[in-house]
Amino acid sequence: xxxxxxxxxxxxLIMVSVVHAQDSVPTKMxxxxxxxxxxxxxxxxxxxxxxxxxxxxNFGVGLDVELxxxxxxxxxxxxxxxxxxxxxxxxxxxxxxxxxxxKQLDRIHxxxxxxxxxxxxxxxxxxxxxxxxxxxxxxxxxxxxxxxDIGTFGIGVHGMVNSFGDIKNNGIVVGGRVTARPLKPMNxxxxxxxxxxxxxxxDINQFAGLKDSD
Numbered sequence: 001x002x003x004x005x006x007x008x009x010x011x012x013l014i015m016v017s018v019v020h021a022q023d024s025v026p027t028k029m030x031x032x033x034x035x036x037x038x039x040x041x042x043x044x045x046x047x048x049x050x051x052x053x054x055x056x057x058n059f060g061v062g063l064d065v066e067l068x069x070x071x072x073x074x075x076x077x078x079x080x081x082x083x084x085x086x087x088x089x090x091x092x093x094x095x096x097x098x099x100x101x102x103k104q105l106d107r108i109h110x111x112x113x114x115x116x117x118x119x120x121x122x123x124x125x126x127x128x129x130x131x132x133x134x135x136x137x138x139x140x141x142x143x144x145x146x147x148x149d150i151g152t153f154g155i156g157v158h159g160m161v162n163s164f165g166d167i168k169n170n171g172i173v174v175g176g177r178v179t180a181r182p183l184k185p186m187n188x189x190x191x192x193x194x195x196x197x198x199x200x201x202x203d204i205n206q207f208a209g210l211k212d213s214d
Contacts, residue, residue: 028055029052029053029054029055030052030053031050031051031052031053032050032051032052033048033049033050033051034047034048034049034050034051035047035048035049038068038136038137040068040076040078043070044070044071045068045069045070045076046068046069046070047066047067047068047136048066048067048069049064049065049066049067049136050063050064050065050066051063051064051065051097058101058102059099059100059101060099060100060101061096061098061099061100062096062097062098062099062100062113062114063095063096063097064094064095064096064097064114064136065095066079066094066095066136079091079094079095094139096113097113097114098111098112098113098114098115099111099112099113100112104117104146106148107147107148107149108146108147108148109144109145109146110143110144110145110146111143111144111145112141112142112143113141113142114131114132114135114139114140114142115129115130115131115132115140115142115143115144115160115162116130116132117129117130118130118144118160118175120158120160120175120176120177120199120201121158121177121179121197121199124199125175125199125200125201126160126175126199126201129160129162129173129175131162131163140162140163140165140166141163141164141165142160142161142162142163142164143159143160143161143164144159144160145158145159145160146158146159149181152184152185153180153181153182153184153185154179154180154181154184154195155178155179155180156177156178156179156180156195156197157176157177157178157179158176158177158179159174159175159176159177160173160174160175160176161173161174162174169205170204170205171204171205172204173201173202173203173204174201174202174204175199175200175201175202176199176200176201177197177198177199177200178197178198179195179196179197180195180196180197181193181194181195181196182194182196
């Protein structure tokens with residue numbers, strides 16, 4: 001009962017924060033809900049999640065508030081263990097889905113945490129990449145950032161790292177794209193928007209994510 005009360009209070013506070021953010025910041029807010037099944041140990045649990053994106057000026061925080069319930073209605077303490085300092089800190093960090101600055105189409109954009117849709121350029125090399133295929137069993141800290149239309153020649157830079165945690169086993173995926181508008185100074189309408197660019201993506205170790213038995 002005590003754990004259930006804590007969970008309900010936390011969800012209520014999240015909803016209050018979402019409503020407050022929607023009223024106080026002129027930025028479109030989105031809320032996603034999810035449902036699925038996961039196996040922890042030998043038990044299968046139903047997973048319910050609520051993912052609000054809370055805008056704070058140009059910044060934003062994406063949360064992932066989750067509950068695990070078994071077939072008997074028992075609520076798992078996974079992500080809700082506040083018995084000591086370390087477990088409390090882990091429970092709080094677990095609920096942060098990502099932290100961002102701006103949006104993907106903005107001139108300056110950055111996002112750290114879960115990556116749901118990363119495309120470089122026109123998507124010929126990387127299109128719709130995500131580091132959440134094994135989420136929530138495997139939560140990765142990735143980075144996606146971009147700068148657009150910088151300086152006289154409209155320089156653009158877009159880069160990504162799928163998971164900083166995979167650096168230790170050389171299993172990271174890194175990508176980058178640099179673009180320029182060489183005719184931008186002419187200011188001649190459509191021709192000044194001509195863009196050239198180069199994209200490079202590398203999976204450092206394609207077998208790093210596989211088990212030895214694979």
